[in-house]
Amino acid sequence: MKIGVFDSGLGGLTAVRELIKIAPGVDIVYLGDTGRVPYGSKSRETVITYSEQAVKWLINRGVEAIIIACGTVSSVALERLESPVPMFGVVGATAYRAVECTNNGKIGVIATEATIRSKAYEREILRLNKDFEITSRSCPLFVPLVENGRISADDKIVESIIEDHLRDIKSAGVDTLLLGCTHYPLLSDAISRYMGRVTFIDAGREAARSCVKELGLNQSGDFGEFKCYVTDFVDDFQAQASVFIGDAIISSVEKIQL
Amino acid sequence: MKIGVFDSGLGGLTAVRELIKIAPGVDIVYLGDTGRVPYGSKSRETVITYSEQAVKWLINRGVEAIIIACGTVSSVALERLESPVPMFGVVGATAYRAVECTNNGKIGVIATEATIRSKAYEREILRLNKDFEITSRSCPLFVPLVENGRISADDKIVESIIEDHLRDIKSAGVDTLLLGCTHYPLLSDAISRYMGRVTFIDAGREAARSCVKELGLNQSGDFGEFKCYVTDFVDDFQAQASVFIGDAIISSVEKIQL
Numbered sequence: 352m353k354i355g356v357f358d359s360g361l362g363g364l365t366a367v368r369e370l371i372k373i374a375p376g377v378d379i380v381y382l383g384d385t386g387r388v389p390y391g392s393k394s395r396e397t398v399i400t401y402s403e404q405a406v407k408w409l410i411n412r413g414v415e416a417i418i419i420a421c422g423t424v425s426s427v428a429l430e431r432l433e434s435p436v437p438m439f440g441v442v443g444a445t446a447y448r449a450v451e452c453t454n455n456g457k458i459g460v461i462a463t464e465a466t467i468r469s470k471a472y473e474r475e476i477l478r479l480n481k482d483f484e485i486t487s488r489s490c491p492l493f494v495p496l497v498e499n500g501r502i503s504a505d506d507k508i509v510e511s512i513i514e515d516h517l518r519d520i521k522s523a524g525v526d527t528l529l530l531g532c533t534h535y536p537l538l539s540d541a542i543s544r545y546m547g548r549v550t551f552i553d554a555g556r557e558a559a560r561s562c563v564k565e566l567g568l569n570q571s572g573d574f575g576e577f578k579c580y581v582t583d584f585v586d587d588f589q590a591q592a593s594v595f596i597g598d599a600i601i602s603s604v605e606k607i608q609l
Numbered sequence: 610m611k612i613g614v615f616d617s618g619l620g621g622l623t624a625v626r627e628l629i630k631i632a633p634g635v636d637i638v639y640l641g642d643t644g645r646v647p648y649g650s651k652s653r654e655t656v657i658t659y660s661e662q663a664v665k666w667l668i669n670r671g672v673e674a675i676i677i678a679c680g681t682v683s684s685v686a687l688e689r690l691e692s693p694v695p696m697f698g699v700v701g702a703t704a705y706r707a708v709e710c711t712n713n714g715k716i717g718v719i720a721t722e723a724t725i726r727s728k729a730y731e732r733e734i735l736r737l738n739k740d741f742e743i744t745s746r747s748c749p750l751f752v753p754l755v756e757n758g759r760i761s762a763d764d765k766i767v768e769s770i771i772e773d774h775l776r777d778i779k780s781a782g783v784d785t786l787l788l789g790c791t792h793y794p795l796l797s798d799a800i801s802r803y804m805g806r807v808t809f810i811d812a813g814r815e816a817a818r819s820c821v822k823e824l825g826l827n828q829s830g831d832f833g834e835f836k837c838y839v840t841d842f843v844d845d846f847q848a849q850a851s852v853f854i855g856d857a858i859i860s861s862v863e864k865i866q867l
Contacts, residue, residue, distance in 0.1 A: 386655050387645045392756065397644050397841040492766070495753040498650065508750070511769045583655040 352568060353378040355414030357405045360388035360498070362533035363420030364595035365555030367577065370418070371599050374563045376572030380412050384609065386582030389494055390423040391463025391532065398465060402428040404609040410434060418562050420555050422462045422532040426471035437566070441554035444561035445529050446475035450483070452550045453527040457484045459520040459549070462531030464489040472531055486523040490516040490535070497534040500594065504541040513538070513545045521546055530554055537594060579604040610826060611636040613672030615663045618646035618756070620791035621678030622853035623813030625835065628676070629857050632821045634830030638670050642867065644840030647752055648681040649721025649790065656723060660686040662867040668692060676820050678813050680720045680790040684729035695824070699812035702819035703787050704733035710808045711785040714741045717778040717807070720789030722747040730789055744781040748774040748793070755792040758852065762799035771796070771803045779804055788812055795852065837862040 354377050356367055361383050370379060382405055384390075390398050402424045409417055417438045419425045425440030432438065449458050460472045467489040476485055492512045496502065501509055520528065526549055530536055533555040542551075563570070577599065579592070584606040592601065612635050614625055619641050628637060640663055642648075648656050660682045667675055675696045677683045683698030690696065707716050718730045725747040734743055750770045754760065759767055778786065784807055788794055791813040800809075821828070835857065839846070842864040850859065 386651065393644065393841050491757045492750070492753055492759075495750055499749045501750075508766075508769050508773050511766050515766050583651050 352416075352566070353380060353414050354562065355409035355412065355417040356381045356420050357402075357409060357417060357424070358421040358533060359384050359390035359423065361385065361592055361595050362497070363555060364592060365533050365536055365553065366418050366420035366559045368596050368599060369556040369559035370563070371574070371577070373560065374568040374570055375574050376569050378575040379577045380409060380414055381577070381579045382409055383579070383581045385584075389463070390421065391465050391494060392491065393465065395427045395465065395469075398423060399428045399431050401609070402432055406432050406434055406438070408607070408609055410436065416562060416566060418558050420533050420558055422554050423465045426462070426466040426469040426531075439558050439562040439565070441531070441533070441558040442471050442475050444557040445531065445552050445554050446472055446479060448557050449527050449529045449552045450476060450479045452552065453483070455524070455526045456480070456482065457486070457523060457525040457527075459523065459525035459528040460485055460487040460531055461490045461517070461520065461528065461535065463494065464491055466531055472529060484523070486520050486525060488516060488520055492516065493538060494532065494534045497537045502537045502541065504544045506541070509538070509541045510545070513541055517542065517545060525549060527552065574600070576602045578602050580607045582607060582609055610634075610674075610824070611638060611672050612820065613667035613670065613675040614639045614678050615660070615667060615675060615682070616679040616791060617642050617648035617681065619643065619850055619853050620755070621813060622850060623791050623794055623811065624676050624678035624817045626854050626857060627814040627817035628821070629832070629835070631818065632826040632828055633832050634827050636833040637835045638667060638672055639835070639837045640667055641837070641839045643842075647721070648679065649723050649752060650749065651723065653685045653723065653727075656681060657686045657689050659867070660690055664690050664692055664696070666865070666867055668694065674820060674824060676816050678791050678816055680812050681723045684720070684724040684727040684789075697816050697820040697823070699789070699791070699816040700729050700733050702815040703789065703810050703812050704730055704737060706815050707785050707787045707810045708734060708737045708741065710810065711741070713782070713784045714738070715781060715783040715785075716741055716743050717781065717783035717786040718743055718745040718789055719748045719775070719778065719786065719793065721752065722749055724789055730787060742781070744778050744783060746774060746778055750774065751796060752790065752792045755795045760795045760799065762802045764799070767796070767799045768803070771799055775800065775803060783807060785810065832858070834860045836860050838865045840865060840867055
């Protein structure tokens with residue numbers, strides 16, 4: 352089975368990490384649109400155009416399913432994308448998991464501006480339980496932090512940005528925090544320190560899990576191929592990728608044009 | 610006279626602001642590649658490809674000169690760009706001005722990662738005076754700050770990021786600080802508060818001045834046309850643009866594809 356994984360940048364590698372863990376036998380084609388990253392501050396129309404190009408490219412590579420491992424694409428473009436193979440976004444899976452996890456019915460949702468503006472997570476959670484109380488907040492400086500490797504809980508800048516972005520979410524007394532952008536799990540330690548005891552819902556991980564479950568993929572076996580494609584190839588790709596992917600072995604990395 | 614002004618996003622509007630002030634009669638065609646912004650974290654090759662497309666587009670619009678109002682493009686791509694009309698980047702003009710302004714021969718240079726990596730400003734300043742002492746630093750979180758409207762000197766996040774990014778520049782005792790990215794002048798107040806008495810060199814302003822001077826443009830007259838083109842059109846374009854351009858009147862704004 353060959354699975355395509357698409358993200359605007361490298362954050363979607365968090366979904367690949369989970370996929371390799373729970374269904375090691377699949378072949379993975381990862382596509383990161385690093386030449387046009389970030390999507391989260393761009394218009395809906397532009398995100399749709401870029402995503403259509405990416406999905407088309409993945410289908411031409413022969414993938415049999417696609418994980419949209421990008422909160423922004425899943426929220427603002429997924430319903431507009433056409434594909435002959437099944438697609439798994441992060442919204443449905445994470446909303447479901449958040450509803451399962453909360454005890455006090457108070458859920459925090461953090462994501463990019465485009466995602467929060469779309470209210471996609473909110474709508475999906477309320478569809479599952481209309482009595483839940485949701486506090487949403489865009490966190491526009493989290494992606495720049497992660498992309499610059501500033502993720503330590505001891506970093507003064509990280510601390511002050513988290514305090515600024517999450518103040519309202521903390522005051523709301525949420526017990527579950529949905530990380531609606533695949534970059535955010537990298538900041539878990541620092542967010543934990545500020546928020547105290549909350550359950551994190553990781554968008555990339557949940558999308559990978561729902562794909563494996565829905566397709567009934569084999570959860571054991573030898574490691575498959577993991578090919579990586581990007582639209583801009585930066586010098587320190589391996590270093591940057593390893594932040595998200597850990598020590599998984601990338602079979603090849605290639606620059607392509609969409 | 611019709612002048613093209615190109616930037617990866619809206620920061621280049623700081624050059625337009627100066628251009629309108631000192632040569633009001635010119636017609637201006639502004640092109641901001643907002644659909645692929647930022648350039649500063651992308652590879653040299655990609656920045657060159659994007660810039661070639663932009664310059665070609667401007668020439669097809671009939672501009673008679675082009676201001677490359679983007680520190681990253683000026684530093685890493687300008688020498689590779691071909692154009693039948695004169696092009697004015699920010700590097701030469703700002704380096705010249707910095708050398709003119711310093712009293713103690715100690716100059717700070719701040720810009721995006723791609724620009725600092727290129728050492729373009731450093732090389733240009735040392736070519737003018739090889740005895741000057743230059744302290745350079747990339748400031749990767751400044752563009753995200755400005756793009757999110759976080760520019761107040763009283764903003765705690767702004768304060769902590771400035772302190773983090775400019776610590777070495779401050780210790781070096783520079784008396785002149787070259788703002789090598791057209792977004793940075795928006796942070797002048799906040800940077801001033803941290804740095805104390807230093808002279809700022811504004812990349813957009815200097816590029817506009819050098820263009821007007823070299824072409825001997827008329828420094829008075831009625832206002833010309835000012836047309837704006839972007840590759841992504843966000844909802845709050847006018848609000849975002851006014852941060853850079855003040856109350857200048859934009860004749861029209863249109864979304865185009867490069």
